[in-house]
Amino acid sequence: MSSTEQGTSSAAPAEPTTAPESAAAPEVPESFYYVHGKDKVVHKVSAGALQHSALIHGMISNLGYTEEQAKANPFPFENIDGDILQMVVDWCNQHKGKPTPPEDTNLPKQKEKLFDLVLAVNYLEIKELLTYCCKQVAMMVKGKSPEEIREIWMIPTDAEDEAAEKEAKKRAGKEAAGETAAAAGDAK
Amino acid sequence: MDFATFDPSSDAYKMNAIGFLFRTGHNVHGAFKMLKQDFSTITFGEVQNAFLALKLEGIPVPINNSVVERACLPGMDPPTLDKILRILPAADLKNMRLVSRGFNGFIDGMDLVLNKVLIHLNASSVQLVVSRIGKTDIINVSEANQGSVVERNGVTAPSDVLFVEQGIKEFENVIERRNKKVEELRIEFESEYGEAEDAHDAHRNEFFRRIGETLARLEPHLMCNDLIVKVRTPLDLLPIFANFSSENFIDLAISSHRPFDVFFEMSDVVELPQWRKLRYLSFDELSSLSLADITHIPDADICTRSQDVESIMKFVETCRNFPNKLSHTIRATIDTATLAQRLQPLGIQRTIGGNIKGRIPLQWGGYISYEIRDGLWKLQTVLP
Numbered sequence: 001m002s003s004t005e006q007g008t009s010s011a012a013p014a015e016p017t018t019a020p021e022s023a024a025a026p027e028v029p030e031s032f033y034y035v036h037g038k039d040k041v042v043h044k045v046s047a048g049a050l051q052h053s054a055l056i057h058g059m060i061s062n063l064g065y066t067e068e069q070a071k072a073n074p075f076p077f078e079n080i081d082g083d084i085l086q087m088v089v090d091w092c093n094q095h096k097g098k099p100t101p102p103e104d105t106n107l108p109k110q111k112e113k114l115f116d117l118v119l120a121v122n123y124l125e126i127k128e129l130l131t132y133c134c135k136q137v138a139m140m141v142k143g144k145s146p147e148e149i150r151e152i153w154m155i156p157t158d159a160e161d162e163a164a165e166k167e168a169k170k171r172a173g174k175e176a177a178g179e180t181a182a183a184a185g186d187a188k
Numbered sequence: 189m190d191f192a193t194f195d196p197s198s199d200a201y202k203m204n205a206i207g208f209l210f211r212t213g214h215n216v217h218g219a220f221k222m223l224k225q226d227f228s229t230i231t232f233g234e235v236q237n238a239f240l241a242l243k244l245e246g247i248p249v250p251i252n253n254s255v256v257e258r259a260c261l262p263g264m265d266p267p268t269l270d271k272i273l274r275i276l277p278a279a280d281l282k283n284m285r286l287v288s289r290g291f292n293g294f295i296d297g298m299d300l301v302l303n304k305v306l307i308h309l310n311a312s313s314v315q316l317v318v319s320r321i322g323k324t325d326i327i328n329v330s331e332a333n334q335g336s337v338v339e340r341n342g343v344t345a346p347s348d349v350l351f352v353e354q355g356i357k358e359f360e361n362v363i364e365r366r367n368k369k370v371e372e373l374r375i376e377f378e379s380e381y382g383e384a385e386d387a388h389d390a391h392r393n394e395f396f397r398r399i400g401e402t403l404a405r406l407e408p409h410l411m412c413n414d415l416i417v418k419v420r421t422p423l424d425l426l427p428i429f430a431n432f433s434s435e436n437f438i439d440l441a442i443s444s445h446r447p448f449d450v451f452f453e454m455s456d457v458v459e460l461p462q463w464r465k466l467r468y469l470s471f472d473e474l475s476s477l478s479l480a481d482i483t484h485i486p487d488a489d490i491c492t493r494s495q496d497v498e499s500i501m502k503f504v505e506t507c508r509n510f511p512n513k514l515s516h517t518i519r520a521t522i523d524t525a526t527l528a529q530r531l532q533p534l535g536i537q538r539t540i541g542g543n544i545k546g547r548i549p550l551q552w553g554g555y556i557s558y559e560i561r562d563g564l565w566k567l568q569t570v571l572p
Contacts, residue, residue, distance in 0.1 A: 146287045158288055182220060185232075
């Protein structure tokens, strides 16, 4: 299980509490790394659990951090919400060194959370978790009519899309015209 | 916003005024002109930079970036969206096409929906008819002096391998290109008589062996909604049926060209997860299927060995207690008189000609309607 604590910044994270020892302690002491999301809450995660993430695994390979160095330099993932990072860390810990089961029923059912999780997992390159998330999203689409899909996933219709595009173009044009006029005014 | 609470000469007041104009949809030029009246020293660049900073901060202006708006499928990156769409069965992909032009274009680019694949084997050729929305491809693989000749939509090409093997290769290519998803797979062969039949049987043996091997090799397994298959024995059926993905597999129609001398022992087939998924079954050859084997299938038409009255009564009791929409036709030897006698107290019953028809009311509303005649037992539940 991961331990979390409120940190102040990525440069000076708060001291995280120690993760509980697993029942069968490994012979070689396991190395731990620290990550934090947008909320700056620092999560202590073992290198074994982090192997699920191709991105982090690539970052920590041959890093050779000591425990102190790892603590002092948590990996900042400012683009990931704290609760989403917590979910990811929990999943990595739960599936550390285990073969991944064919189904995962613990994924969030709310579409906003699931969507954020998909983005985070995709960014962190956690292949198995991404597969589960994609399955979950697909299940939410399955059996729905096009109208229902649009409603659930806030997808605009083609007409709405065109109107929004027109509006954006109009606004951009207005701003460009304003800038040109102002530049001409400045030149005078 | 209450500007009166600010010192009009302060920077905070100026920034709030810029923020106000930004939020109310003014462009930089318009805002600059208005602000110039109150702040004589203000420059165009200052307003422009403030607008840019406000945009980057993402303050709630008419730009949509709320949490709810982010939960939007088109916001996903293409590989992830591709991954999600590939999980969906063909029917849902069709619905996704109708969601928006963007999705339709995206799915077009994925090249994965196959509506129907028909494989037709005859004595000297294999024909594949591949249908998808708005397009049908025909591939003919015919026997040749050396190997075979492949004709794809009118274009011919020679092949070194024999026509059955080449036909199955073409089938594999078709489904591999289409992400192994087929709404309906139809496998059939032509029947011959006498010596021609025996000669053709060697082709059929090879055909069913190769198709079973091909389906077993696919990873992931072929996803198919409906299978309509003509087989000779259960040995032809099992390798095909067992090597489909059980996901989305709902309809099975089996026919045989030797109706009177083959008994289909189905015990291996009913154990498969694919069987538990069935929602429709049509099997017009004599088989070992029992009522228990088809209880979960809402629409079934089978031909089986004699059914004893007790098992039928047990089945009717189950239907009364757990009403599901069912439509079953069972052709079997049944003790018609005893069954009619046992069913009579449960509802109304009348005899018309040789047919005994009746209705058994369900306690939840609706009724079970049945028909018994020599060698046939029909049951249908009508729910409110």
